[in-house]
Amino acid sequence: MPKSHGLIIHFDEEKRGDFLQAEKESQSFSDALSTYDWEIRQRQIVLISFSGTTIDYICLATKGNRVATAKSRVEFYDLVRLESISVRDIEQLLGENTKLQFMRSSSGRGGSIPEKTWDETLSAIKKLRPNQVGEIDRLISLVTIAKYRLTGEAAEVFLQEREALGAALDIFSGSNQLRKDVFRAWAPNLDEVQDYNDAEQVAKLSPKPGGSSFFLSGISKRHIQEESAIQHDLFNWKNEKASLHSMGVSTFNQGSRILEVVYANKNDLEKTLGVDLIYYNQEFHSFVLVQYKLMKDHNEEEGYYYRPDNQLKKEVDRMNQFYERHGGIESIKTHKEYRINSDGFFFKLVPNKGIQAASEQLISGMYLTRKYMNFLLGDDGPKGKQGGALISFNNSPRYVTNTEFVNFVNRGWVGSNCEQSDVLSDLIRSFLNAGQAVLVATEIDTANKSMKSDAA
Structure with missing residues (x-):
């Protein structure tokens, strides 16, 4: 140190x-x-x-x-x-x-x-x-x-939470400047960093067992709030709070526009199975859910790659069932209902490169639609040398980049057609109960009272 x-x-x-x-x-x-x-x-x-x-x-x-x-x-x-x-x-x-x-x-x-x-x-x-x-x-x-790359199981969860928050900030602001300002001021609790390796500039992020650390708790206090102020119509956080292990509320401002982000997790970091971003845009009556997965393996042929497991298959099945019940509308009646893709469910595969304090950049990963993920997991999808499913940048070329995804969601080109807040409440509760950490963000324009919602 x-x-x-x-x-x-x-x-x-x-x-x-x-x-x-x-x-x-x-x-x-x-x-x-x-x-x-x-x-x-x-x-x-x-x-x-x-x-x-x-x-x-x-x-x-x-x-x-x-x-x-x-x-x-x-x-x-x-x-x-x-x-x-x-x-x-x-x-x-x-x-x-x-x-x-x-x-x-x-x-x-x-x-x-x-x-x-x-x-x-x-x-x-x-x-x-x-x-x-x-x-x-x-x-x-x-x-x-700041010079150390943080590793360990907790760092892996923080990395996914960081990617989710970064995407939400970019969608809200329409650029990357807000995200850069927030990220370069982030740092974990110094007591939770151990095993410094100066030669490799690596350290281990190791929160205390049973603690309530999460990525949002390390950003500047100017963004931290005690309670959710504008998400009460989207989800009853007040009633849900007693069942949560960790909860945090943050707000971000740009002129008359406010973005509120709620983090919720029923488990401590050791038992957290993954991270979900639910971006709800009230202007277009649409939501996008992104589930984050880490690409932990690496070789010369494929680079970083991801091996689907039974947990992923359960989550894909849950998304498929939800889409069948609340899928896109048959026809549109207004301009704002038009979508290039009205699905709303995505996965982002993120190379597990660790997390670093003050780093401003998002990691270049792979956004995959639910439909494309079903193909990748199916009989016709890419396979590894042993015949099992394997997803990489090389063998799954129809992925969406960070910039493309942010622009699509910011403009309302992708996302479900959904006006029912109870549907979103069921979705949030479903993934919380499944062991996922969830961020939910809501944007409001105080000048004209129009609202957008970001749920991550």
Whole structure:
């Protein structure tokens, strides 16, 4: 595990407005600074002071390329407001030796703070701002483990949850920028990361048995809510909550539009069989369900591949039965009812490459329709050398890419024709009871009261 250290940077008071605007819009702020002991692209935790007598923000910062003599572009992001902690209050909580080092680092234009002083400084700040402990710990975790690829059974579930959330954010925003902003601020609880291998830059994600960790619990607190506010017509989460092992609610904003995402799981991570994304779009009265599967095997001939098992066959049968009961309508009566594909059921096969804090990208996987999956599992589908079903990028070419899937769902080109909320409730409950983790996301436009729903 790398050693911890950080920086204090002083800005003129006139820069405060730039930080406030960046914080409000969940965006970044950049400036040209002299940074001698800071490597390019290196991520640091930084304390920001505007007056020299207070610490006003703690945030992440990354050094970019040189833009002037002895100056480089530095980007500040993931801003956490500290409500102007007095520097003297921090000093009173430090030991004599660390106090002197902190005073030297915090004077003038600021500077680097060595490891021991930095650890004590962060502990003092957490004592003075206990309501921000979770956010400060998230920043520490992010900087500490960002270079490690996280593996293990828990990481495999987190990877599927991450892919589901990323797809929902892309569909909601119509681009990848919101997803990138959310993902680069994600980190797990540092106490849940073990077995660091610096040579291979790998570590194991190992939550405590019976704990309630899930991917959404590691995103910025600005998105976290206590209860579902806009999904009560879609599913009765209040009554269901008592039966759940884990539940989390997050919201994301773009102008007048709000996306609410609910995560629900009746099992702990060790017993979670998979992850489902149910995207419900109320504007088009359609839903799309995506079930995530990991491609754990790899060889030179096929690359990453997936071997279907009995669990997959049960889930395909459940989808087939649901589609037979609530399938697409025979004819359409409005423009919005038109679909290129009115099925609504998909699988996404995801290469199991582990999960990494601060990584912004989705993994390039294979979206497969229910109908295509039935073919792949049938007698005419692709087979491995031993004659069993085997699915890979090479032998199953009619898959849909990440970008294609997001565009199709965003525009309402694919998805079931379904106006009945009780049908969706049955679907959500069915997969929860089958041992799946489910995310459900709902979009509302407060300007015109029109709604879309994302269920993942």
